[in-house]
Amino acid sequence: xxxxxxxxxxxxxxxxxxxxxxxxxxxxxxxxxxxxxxxxxxxxxxxxxxxxxxxxxxxxxxxxxxxxxxxxxxxxxxxxxxxxxxxxxxxxxxxxxxxxxxxx
Numbered sequence: 001x002x003x004x005x006x007x008x009x010x011x012x013x014x015x016x017x018x019x020x021x022x023x024x025x026x027x028x029x030x031x032x033x034x035x036x037x038x039x040x041x042x043x044x045x046x047x048x049x050x051x052x053x054x055x056x057x058x059x060x061x062x063x064x065x066x067x068x069x070x071x072x073x074x075x076x077x078x079x080x081x082x083x084x085x086x087x088x089x090x091x092x093x094x095x096x097x098x099x100x101x102x103x104x
Contacts, residue, residue, distance in 0.1 A: 001039065001043055001050050002085055002088065002089050002092075003089075004035070004039055004050055004051075004053050005035075005039060005081075005085055006082065006085055006086070006089075007035075007055060008033065008035035008036070008039065008055040009078050009081055009082045009085070010082070011033045011035075011055045011057065012033040012035075012055070012074075012078050013075065013078050013079065013082070015031045015032065015033045015057060016071055016074050016075045016078065017075070018031060019031060019066060019071050020068065020071050020072070020075070022066070023066055023068050023071070028066060029059045029060050029061070029062060029064065030059070030060045030064060030066045030071070031057055031058065031059055031060065032057075032058050032059075032060055033055050033056065033057055033058075034055070034056050034058070035053065035054075035055035035056065038053045038056075039053050
């Protein structure tokens with residue numbers, strides 16, 4: 001599940017970077033990434049359902065203004081969540097290594 005969340009956050013970060021890069025482009029339609037609800041729903045159904053979850057990339061509706069302040073805030077939140085999940089994954093790997101080596 002952690003890896004799926006990291007995949008979704010990575011795609012969101014790329015989409016936000018694309019939005020920021022195109023902030024001055026006339027008629028640009030920002031892109032959005034969603035995966036949280038699908039991942040939460042899959043989590044209760046088990047590992048196979050989680051494995052089948054794919055983040056979705058969607059263009060915003062025509063005429064939706066791109067607000068650079070909101071894009072930067074989104075990226076900041078995405079980066080913080082990504083960092084927290086990487087830390088959690090690192091701790092899981094450390095615990096597995098300790099259990100394999102017997103704390104040697």
